[in-house]
Amino acid sequence: MTAEQRFNDRDIIERYTDQPARLPDALRSSIIDHGSNPEHIASYALADLDQQLAFRRTWIVLTTSTLVLAREQPSGGFDLQRLPRDGFAKVELALGLSCHLLRVYGKTTDGVDNQPLVELRFTHRQRPSMEGLAFLLEQVTKGIALEARDADVAYLESVAQPIREAQALVSTRRLAVVWRLLSYLKPYKTRVIWGMSAAILVTLLALVPPFLTGHLVDRVIRPVQSGELKGADVVHVAWLAVLGIAVVHAVSKHCVWLRLRLLAVVGELVARDLRDELFAHLQRLSMSFYSRKKTGSLITRVSSDTDRLWEFLAFGVVEVSLALVSLVALSAVLISLDLRLGLVMALPVPLMCLAIHLHGNGMQRMFTRVWRKWSRLTDVLSDTIPGMRVVKAFNQGARERGRFSERNADVVNEFNRVHASWTGFWPGLMLALEATVLCVWVLALPRLLGTGHAFGPALSLGKFVSFLLYTTMFVYPVEIMGQVARIMHRATSSAHRVFEVLDTQPEVVDDPDPVRIETLRGQVEFERVTFAYDGVRQVIKGLSFKVEPGELIGLVGPSGGGKTTLINLLTRFYDVTGGRILVDGVDLRKLEGGRYREQVGIVLQEPYLFQGSVLENIRYGAPDASFDDVIAAARVANAHDFISRLPHGYDTVVGERGHTLSGGERQRVSIARAVLKNPRILILDEATSSVDTETERKIQEAMDRLVAGRTVFAIAHRLSTLRKANRLLVIQDGNLAELGTHAELLANPNGIYTKLHRLQQDLHEAA
Amino acid sequence: MTQQLAGEPSSPCSSPAHVTPSASTAVPVTAAAQLVLEQRRDGRLWARQADQAAPVKLRRCFPWTFPERYISLQTDDNVELAFVSDPAELDPASQAALSRALSEAGFVFVIERVDSVEEDFELRCFKVQTPRGPRAFQTALDAWPRETPDGGLLIEDVAGDVFRIENPESLDPRSRELVWELVD
Numbered sequence: 001m002t003a004e005q006r007f008n009d010r011d012i013i014e015r016y017t018d019q020p021a022r023l024p025d026a027l028r029s030s031i032i033d034h035g036s037n038p039e040h041i042a043s044y045a046l047a048d049l050d051q052q053l054a055f056r057r058t059w060i061v062l063t064t065s066t067l068v069l070a071r072e073q074p075s076g077g078f079d080l081q082r083l084p085r086d087g088f089a090k091v092e093l094a095l096g097l098s099c100h101l102l103r104v105y106g107k108t109t110d111g112v113d114n115q116p117l118v119e120l121r122f123t124h125r126q127r128p129s130m131e132g133l134a135f136l137l138e139q140v141t142k143g144i145a146l147e148a149r150d151a152d153v154a155y156l157e158s159v160a161q162p163i164r165e166a167q168a169l170v171s172t173r174r175l176a177v178v179w180r181l182l183s184y185l186k187p188y189k190t191r192v193i194w195g196m197s198a199a200i201l202v203t204l205l206a207l208v209p210p211f212l213t214g215h216l217v218d219r220v221i222r223p224v225q226s227g228e229l230k231g232a233d234v235v236h237v238a239w240l241a242v243l244g245i246a247v248v249h250a251v252s253k254h255c256v257w258l259r260l261r262l263l264a265v266v267g268e269l270v271a272r273d274l275r276d277e278l279f280a281h282l283q284r285l286s287m288s289f290y291s292r293k294k295t296g297s298l299i300t301r302v303s304s305d306t307d308r309l310w311e312f313l314a315f316g317v318v319e320v321s322l323a324l325v326s327l328v329a330l331s332a333v334l335i336s337l338d339l340r341l342g343l344v345m346a347l348p349v350p351l352m353c354l355a356i357h358l359h360g361n362g363m364q365r366m367f368t369r370v371w372r373k374w375s376r377l378t379d380v381l382s383d384t385i386p387g388m389r390v391v392k393a394f395n396q397g398a399r400e401r402g403r404f405s406e407r408n409a410d411v412v413n414e415f416n417r418v419h420a421s422w423t424g425f426w427p428g429l430m431l432a433l434e435a436t437v438l439c440v441w442v443l444a445l446p447r448l449l450g451t452g453h454a455f456g457p458a459l460s461l462g463k464f465v466s467f468l469l470y471t472t473m474f475v476y477p478v479e480i481m482g483q484v485a486r487i488m489h490r491a492t493s494s495a496h497r498v499f500e501v502l503d504t505q506p507e508v509v510d511d512p513d514p515v516r517i518e519t520l521r522g523q524v525e526f527e528r529v530t531f532a533y534d535g536v537r538q539v540i541k542g543l544s545f546k547v548e549p550g551e552l553i554g555l556v557g558p559s560g561g562g563k564t565t566l567i568n569l570l571t572r573f574y575d576v577t578g579g580r581i582l583v584d585g586v587d588l589r590k591l592e593g594g595r596y597r598e599q600v601g602i603v604l605q606e607p608y609l610f611q612g613s614v615l616e617n618i619r620y621g622a623p624d625a626s627f628d629d630v631i632a633a634a635r636v637a638n639a640h641d642f643i644s645r646l647p648h649g650y651d652t653v654v655g656e657r658g659h660t661l662s663g664g665e666r667q668r669v670s671i672a673r674a675v676l677k678n679p680r681i682l683i684l685d686e687a688t689s690s691v692d693t694e695t696e697r698k699i700q701e702a703m704d705r706l707v708a709g710r711t712v713f714a715i716a717h718r719l720s721t722l723r724k725a726n727r728l729l730v731i732q733d734g735n736l737a738e739l740g741t742h743a744e745l746l747a748n749p750n751g752i753y754t755k756l757h758r759l760q761q762d763l764h765e766a767a
Numbered sequence: 768m769t770q771q772l773a774g775e776p777s778s779p780c781s782s783p784a785h786v787t788p789s790a791s792t793a794v795p796v797t798a799a800a801q802l803v804l805e806q807r808r809d810g811r812l813w814a815r816q817a818d819q820a821a822p823v824k825l826r827r828c829f830p831w832t833f834p835e836r837y838i839s840l841q842t843d844d845n846v847e848l849a850f851v852s853d854p855a856e857l858d859p860a861s862q863a864a865l866s867r868a869l870s871e872a873g874f875v876f877v878i879e880r881v882d883s884v885e886e887d888f889e890l891r892c893f894k895v896q897t898p899r900g901p902r903a904f905q906t907a908l909d910a911w912p913r914e915t916p917d918g919g920l921l922i923e924d925v926a927g928d929v930f931r932i933e934n935p936e937s938l939d940p941r942s943r944e945l946v947w948e949l950v951d
Contacts, residue, residue, distance in 0.1 A: 016892065018903050053874055055900035092843075094811075094824060098928045099874040103810060114809040121871075124927035166890060166907045166925040368948040372911050496888050 009160035016163050017125065019046060022152050023059060027078050031061055031068050034082070039063040041151045043136050045129040046159075047120035049099055058120055060102070062136055067104070069118060083117055091137045092116075093130070098123055102130055104137060128158035128534075135537050147530070147578055165293075177492045180499065181309065182317070184270045195262035196318070198255040203322050205252040207333055209245045210469035216241045218462025259318065267314030271306045278302050278501055286507040287573035288533070301501055305494040312491035320487060323480035326473070334470055337463055340456050341440050345471055348436050349478060352429060356482020359425045364486070366421060370414045377407040430475075437471050508575050514592035520599045520680035521584050522549035522711030524570065530578030531569060539565050541734040542579065547727075549680075552712045554722035556753060557731040563715050566731065567683050570713065571600055583681075601679030601710075603703075605686035607670035609661070614643055615650040617669055621677035629676060636705045637672035638698040639665070664695030671702050682707060684714040696721075719757050728753065802849055804840075804861040804868075812868040814840050814849050823848055825865075825872040831915040834873065838865070875921075875929040876902060881942035884949075893922070895930065904928060912949050920950065 013021040023044050032039050043062045050056040057072040065085050070078040083104075089112040094101040104118035122130055132154055136146055185192050220238045223229040279302060290298075327349060335342030384391050384400050391400055444467075447459040524547040531540040540562050547553050555563045568574050569581060572588055581588040583596070601621070609617045618630050625633075630650065634640040642665055646652040654660050654669075661669065667687060674682065684703060700721060707714075716722050723742050730738035730745070730753050737752050738745055745753035803815040811822040821842065828837035840849040854862050880896040890905045904924035912920040912932075920932040932938065935950045943950070 016890075016903065016905055018901070049899070053871070053899055055902065096872045097830070097875050099871055101810075101871075105809070114807070116810050119810050124924075127927070162925040162927070163890070163905055166905065365948045371909075372949065375909065375911060493888055 009156040009164065012160040012163050013156065017159065019048065019057070019125075019159070021156065023061065023155070024078075027059060027061075027070050030078075030080065031063060031070075034066075037064075039065065042146050042149075043133045043151050044155060045122075045133045046126050046155075047102070047122040047130070048126055049121040049123060051119075051121065053099055053121065060118070060120060060130075060133060062133055062140075067118070067137070069120075085140055088117070088137060088141050089113065091134050091141060093134050095127075100124070100127055100130070102134055125159060125162075128161065129155050132158060132534070132537070177495045177499065178488065181313070181491070181495045184273060185266065185313065187273075188266045188269055191262045191266050195259050195266065196321070198258040198262070199318050199322055200325060202252050202255045202259065203325050204329065205248050205255070206326075206473065207329060207470070208248045210466045210473075211333075212241045212244050212248075213469060214460075214462035214464075214466030216462070217465050218460045222461055263318055264314045267310040267312075270313050271310035274306045274309060274498055275302055278306070278498060281502055281504075284506045285501075285504060287568065288507055289504060291533075298501070301497045305497050308490060308494040309498070312487065312494075316487045316491060319480050320484055323477035323484075326477040327481065330470055330473055330477070334467065337467055337470075338456070338459065341444060341459075341467060344439050344443060345436060345467075345474070348432070349474065352432060352478050353481045355429065355432075356479065357484075359421070360482060360486055363418065363421060366414070366418045370411065370418060373407065373410045373414050377404070377411050380404045380407060433471075433475060433478075437468070440467065440471065508572055508593075510593045511590050515586050515590050516592040516595050517584055517586065517599075518595070520596075522680045523547065523582075523584050524681065524711060524713075525582040525585075526566075526579070527582065528579035529569065529576050529581060531565060531574065532577050533565075533574075538577075539734050540569070540576075543731075543734070543736055544579075545729060545736060545739065547711060547713075549711055550709060551726045552707055552714065552724060554725035554728040555713060555715045555731060556719060556722065556728055556756065557737065558752075558756075561731045562734045563731050564685065565734075567602075567685055567713065567715065570681070571602065571683065572596070598677075599680040600683065601674035601677050601681070602683040602685065603667070603670055603674050603687045607666045609654050609666055609669060611654070613648075613651045613653050614646070614669060617654065618650075618672045618676055620673055625676050630672075633672040633676040634669075636675045636702060637668045638702040639668035639672045642668070662695075664699065667695075667699055668702060671699065671706060675706055680710060682710045682712045684712065684716075686715050686717055719753075719760055802851070802857065802861070804857065804864045806864050806867060812840075812864060816849070821848055825868055827869070827873055830873060831917070831919070831921070838869070875931050878922075878930050878932045878938075878942075880939060881945045884945045890925070893924075893930075897930075902930075904930065912946075914951075 010021040013019065023041070028041070031041065041061055041063055045060050047058040047060060048055055050058070059068075059070040059072075059078070061068040061070065062085070067083045067085055067088070069081040069083070071081075073079055083106075087106050088104055089107040090105040092101075092103040092105070094103070099121050100123070102118065102120045102122070103116040105115075106113040106117045120130075139146055216238060220229075220234050220241070224231045224234060282298065282302075331342070331346035331349070333342075334345050380400065380403050384404075391397060443456075444459055444464055446454075447456050448461065448464060450458055526543050526545050529540055529543045530538050532538045543562075543566070555566065557563055565574075569576055570588075572593060575589060583591060588596070598621075610620065615630060618633060619625050622629075631640060634643055634650075643650055643652070652660075654666075671687070684707075687699060687703065703714075704724070714722060714725065719742075722728060725742065727739060727741060728745055729736055730751075732752055738748070745751055746757060748754055801816050805813050805815065807813050807822075809822070812825065813820050814823045823840040823842065826839040826841055827834055828839060836851075836853050838851045838854070839847050840851065841847050851857065851865065854865050857865065876895075876897045876899060878895045878897060882894040882896065882901075883892075884894075885892045886908065887905075889908055891908055891910075892903065892905050894901070894903050896902075904926075906922060906924055910923065910925075912922045915921060915931075918934060918936075920935055922930045922932070924930065932946070932950075935943065935946065938946070
């Protein structure tokens with residue numbers, strides 16, 4: 001966990017929960033400084049319910065020698081109860097709907113005292129940290145030494161994690177996110193400056209035609225009509241003004257083109273940069289990240305979120321900036337034209353923006369209702385379309401139609417509510433704007449007609465015409481300003497999701513000074529390896545064994561025993577939490593990751609083929625392999641025959657995840673891929689478990705050829721496939737339970753392997 | 768008849784009396800009085816039948832559609848040890864023990880008042896008042912409240928805690944306004 005993540009978790013707890021982000025300092029001091037030796041805090045958790053299920057805090061703290069219960073008193077202090085750590089016999093967790101129980105039982109001379117020493121109630125929010133503490137307490141009861149871990153970090157992570165994962169990011173302020181987003185414009189600053197300048201020019205140029213119009217009325221049309229001037233004398237001035245308006249429009253439209261083109265391209269370039277950076281970063285992230293995040297959510301971040309950011313950068317930023325410039329400029333021009341009328345027009349504008357903003361908030365709530373109803377409608381679709389056979393078989397079509405119609409009507413009702421709102425609001429707003437214009441008329445008419453000087457000095461017709469033209473320009477920027485919050489919200493939410501991925505640090509990283517082994521021999525040694533996915537509950541518990549180069553090792557044992565975790569550690573998808581793995585005598589964490597993985601091959605139970613041709617899939621690990629090598633690999637994998645029978649041969653395009661091939665065919669392509677890579681260490685993870693007998697025979701033949709001359713770790717459900725293994729490791733409950741050859745293990749009549757073998761034989765015979 | 772004992776207890780315990788039938792020899796109990804429920808000093812609910820007893824945990828089969836009845840009594844390994852379809856058929860002491868245990872096992876927070884509902888990044892943040900005290904919790908934006916057959920609403924927060932609005936209509940106007948978009 002990085003310092004930044006730790007800070008974020010603390011921020012999350014403080015911002016979203018009503019509990020402390022760490023053990024209170026005063027309590028910590030009184031626990032640590034108790035007795036002659038300072039205590040080390042191994043773990044702590046918070047029980048947030050009392051016996052009556054009311055919210056009341058009790059801290060439970062496991063230290064070097066004691067278990068401390070600290071009940072928060074209404075006065076603010078703590079009532080401490082210390083229990084010696086070696087006095088516990090049993091730990092129990094009882095889970096309810098929203099109230100869980102931790103019970104710790106003491107020892108008696110003949111076993112377990114049946115009255116609990118500790119009985120604490122707590123909510124789901126505390127469950128992960130309480131489970132972590134319960135696990136450690138169990139270790140204590142078994143006399144197992146606890147691994148050192150930062151108790152504060154464990155507590156922070158466990159309480160903050162559900163919020164962090166739901167939220168997808170921490171609580172950085174919106175403005176900071178916008179600034180960070182805008183920093184991506186830096187490489188394109190020339191284009192941005194030109195684009196923004198063009199946009200500002202468009203806005204300012206829009207102010208010119210009304211001014212020229214007013215000028216034309218006052219200086220040309222009116223004097224000519226009243227006989228003060230002769231038309232022939234000023235016709236050139238009139239045409240000049242018209243020409244001026246035409247030039248302004250031409251320049252303005254050119255600037256619009258320039259702005260749209262430059263900023264749309266800049267938006268695309270930034271979105272491209274973000275997508276590249278995001279995808280590159282995704283490649284660096286550890287497998288633990290992928291186990292936490294949903295695939296759909298990650299795809300959305302790379303695709304639609306970056307697309308939404310393009311929209312914001314290309315248009316949102318400009319529109320908002322220009323709306324602001326427009327409103328300020330229009331207000332300034334109107335006030336400079338005529339102070340009184342200008343104020344009448346400008347002063348209601350902030351109120352209108354506020355009204356639009358409030359209306360937007362109301363609409364947002366209505367859309368939330370629409371969204372909820374829409375989800376209910378799509379639930380029917382996602383239920384019935386994939387399950388159409390069941391619907392038909394149970395003759396429930398009419399019922400499903402009824403369910404759909406009812407929800408469909410609900411959606412329409414909600415949309416009607418939305419339409420009723422906006423169709424009422426916008427005419428109302430326009431009415432308010434027109435009322436303002438009407439006020440301008442009311443105040444201007446007496447001055448235009450010379451009947452009411454109390455309203456101000458006389459007003460020329462041209463100035464008034466200019467004024468009216470300017471008032472029509474208020475509508476669009478007012479509308480945009482009312483939507484600023486929504487525009488910002490959409491953009492910052494997307495930016496958040498993108499930046500969350502970019503800010504995640506890979507947990508498995510190369511050593512700064514890595515050891516590069518050009519060609520591995522394939523010796524593998526596990527030395528007291530421990531591992532816990534959550535950092536607390538060990539799934540591998542002190543595993544030690546050594547494998548010589550070229551050995552075929554079978555991994556067997558009950559499901560959930562730790563076989564796949566062992567493989568995950570060997571491939572360095574995760575780093576060990578204790579002990580070490582040596583490959584050719586070098587700690588795996590010291591090896592250069594890229595070169596190491598180039599020499600490790602893996603064939604999975606569910607072979608994964610990429611969208612592309614069979615040739616591309618076989619060449620995935622060795623893109624430069626020759627056609628001869630590809631065919632040779634396919635022959636080894638028993639794949640050549642079926643591939644050459646395909647109409648497009650090796651150029652056959654296999655669909656997403658290779659679904660145009662059968663399971664056995666996909667598996668043989670994946671074996672060919674592993675063969676071509678020529679790995680020094682090969683991992684076969686249940687490679688034949690989901691295929692029929694004939695296909696299994698072909699795959700088995702292929703694998704027999706594949707394993708020759710390599711160190712192989714094979715997990716197999718069917719024990720018969722591991723008869724050729726040099727040794728078998730029986731993994732159970734994270735431990736190495738048995739080790740030996742097939743015959744050696746069968747020699748132990750009560751052994752785990754013997755039982756598994758007998759069970760499979762019975763099933764086989766029964767079949 | 769409504770109760771039966773079946774399954775195996777999860778582990779031996781210090782009590783001299785244990786229920787030890789196996790799943791394959793499940794025998795329907797023929798009289799309600801044969802099943803006795805009691806809370807023992809270990810803090811747990813015990814199911815006793817004749818001279819056999821075991822600690823049990825409770826699972827309501829229909830926690831929202833029929834919470835008062837159909838209760839499964841299970842071992843720590845989730846093996847059903849007994850089944851109570853109607854607690855009224857138990858003796859009064861057993862009924863009381865069952866009721867106490869159910870109030871804890873089926874405990875969820877009841878929302879009496881909503882103080883605020885705000886949207887944050889991908890979260891909907893609630894501040895509410897419950898009979899147990901005030902609570903702040905969060906749900907995902909698309910985690911909609913679930914309607915229960917009795918017209919109540921269940922809201923599950925990101926951590927998994929369940930909050931119940933027993934009758935949205937009976938909330939005060941301000942609370943109703945705050946949850947308007949989430950309630951029909």
